[in-house]
Amino acid sequence: MSAATTAAYRNVDALRAGVTRRKLFDKLFVVLGLVVMLTCLAVLAVLFIDLVRDGAPRFKPEFFTHFASRNAERAGILAAWVGTSLVMLVTAFCAVPVGVAAAIYLEEYAPKNWISAAIEINVTNLAGVPSIVYGLLALGLFVYQFNLGQSIVAAGLTLALLILPIVIVATREAIRSVPNSIREAAYGLGATRWEVTKDHVLPYSTGGVLTGMILGLSRAIGETAPIITIGALSFIAFLPQSPIKGEFPFISFQWLHDPFTVMPIQMFNWVSRPDQAFQSNAAAVGAILLAMTLLMNGIAIWIRYRFRKTINW
Amino acid sequence: MNQSTSRIDLARAGLRYRKLRDRIVETLLLGAGLVAVFTTLAIVAILVYESSTFFQHVPLKDFLTDTMWTPLFADAHYGILPLVAGTLTTTMVALLVAVPMGTIIAIYLSEFAPHHVRETVKPILELLGAVPTVVYGYFALTMVTPALQVLMPNLPGFNMLSAGLVIGLMIVPYVSSVSEDAMRAVPRYMREGSYAMGATRFQTALRVVVPGAFSGLAAAFILGISRAVGETMVVAIAAGMQPNLTFDPREPAETITAYIVQVSLGDLPHGSIGYQSIFAAGLVLMLITLIFNVAGFSLTRRYREAY
Secondary structure, eight states: OOHHHHHHHHHHHHHHHHHHHHHHHHHHHHHHHHHHHHHHHHHHHHHHHHHHHHHGGGOSHHHHHSOOOSSTTTOOOHHHHHHHHHHHHHHHHHHHHHHHHHHHIIIIIOOSSHHHHHHHHHHHHHHTSOHHHHHHHHIIIIIIISOOOSOHHHHHHHHHHHHHHHHHHHHHHHHHTSOHHHHHHHHHTTOOHHHHIIIIIHHHTHHHHHHHHHHHHHHHHHOOHHHHHTTOOSOOOSOOOOSBOSSTTOBOOGGGGSOOOOHHHHHHHHHTOSOTHHHHHHHHHHHHHHHHHHHHHHHHHHHHHHHHHHOOO | OHHHHHHHHHHHHHHHHHHHHHHHHHHHHHHHHHHHHHHHHHHHHHHHHHHHHHHHHSOHHHHHHOSOBOTTSSSOOBOOHHHHHHHHHHHHHHHHHHHHHHHHHHHIIIIISOHHHHHHHHHHHHHHHHSOHHHHHHHIIIIIHHHHHHHOTTOOSSOHHHHHHHHHHHHHHHHHHHHHHHHHTSOHHHHHHHHHTTOOHHHHIIIIIHHHTHHHHHHHHHHHHHHHHHOOHHHHHHSOSOOOOOOOTTSOOOOHHHHHHHHHHSOOOTTSHHHHHHHHHHHHHHHHHHHHHHHHHHHHHHTOOOO
């Protein structure tokens, strides 16, 4: 064998070794990627299992029907879950109409001018504002300037502002996916812009609107910081006034102005206590909160998937 | 004849009504859009207004250079530095977790994972970002800190390390999903060019896709930073609430956000200096977020690749 051929063989061997090494890197990276991903998923699983395990002794009907108490065994979340439900009601009632309307404006109406640009930029920016800053806004504006106090309506409005960008972005995405041919067909029959929007674009975007609403509420339900900032109390041993009255006009909105507490604040209060017995209570509320957010997100994902699958343009 | 005129009139009236209704609806929709603008203006106005009274009592020089933050003590000091140090330290720890993990997941999902894996894993990962932060706080305090104490026996029960680690995990999905979108926007032909030269998927990802998506990756990291800076409940629960001028993550400390929570939990009278101090703290928080966003924006601009 000549010297040249030996050298060539050696080169090929070196080349092969290089290729093998690079292919090995490829495989190693796949392993690394899977490991990192599984770590994240494992954290989620551990979190949930840990909460359920620690909170297990508290999962009894009394937990939902008792007020907070100095005795950990007897302390429950009655005021907290009622408060959370009412605040969510106010939040949904404010954020959904305004968010959907803003999204419709941006997608269907907005002319190319500085006002539209300003709205667009602000929606993007607001999504990145830390939630506690919304709390400061609410404390300065709602609680003291508008004199709403530490009430359900102040908390609901705060969270509504907080989730507005989420609702707007989800709705816009849905509106954008409605093909233009649908709009043009309606215009061709003489419909006005609002008629096109109301009768054609909006019905097709229902999935996106629902997704945005659920995702927004799932964010709002776990928000603690802004509500602490407006000064919600953590020890409430009474319920807001009932919305239904015996005498005329049978419906009362007095509950909007009542003091309240919500589940995340109740959890924070229990976590910060040195007494170990309260950690069980905290874990139990945490498990409920986590289950609710995961469920809401699951529903949102399912709706998105279903609408994507069933609508074929 | 008469009848048809009246019919046309009727149609005209209907058209006029519909056009008027359109005009009204448009104004209402514009009003809804303007809510976003007013919210921003209101945030800035409230923060500046309440802070301005604060800065009438506290000279700006003390605020920026004093190394103690004790607004609620008899011997009051108003140096924001300890809070800023706490915020930056927890953010740094969080980024050390979230940036590598988020980027690896993004590269894996965009370049390696089969379609169905990507479609299944992405929504599950996003759940990690949807968990209420107070729950993460509990996790940091009762699981992560004890686990770390096994490794570091001298670690105090409240420390920035465990809070930062948990915040890092929390923002992984934000980083990974924005990064992945940026990588998927790198056109196919660039990858194919690289494969044709004999590069492996890993080489292509590292030398072609990542540089090509650099501006998007920068945006993802900035998004992660602003989440970490603004995170409140995890630090309030797990990092202890005592201002501490240190960059050592093993120590307890207080962040800007945790200070706001601490004050709000108490019963401070409206208009007192303690009440105003949380708005000054909030203003600093907004400025830090703004600085990172501007930096990210200019970075993104400079390295933007147009395809």
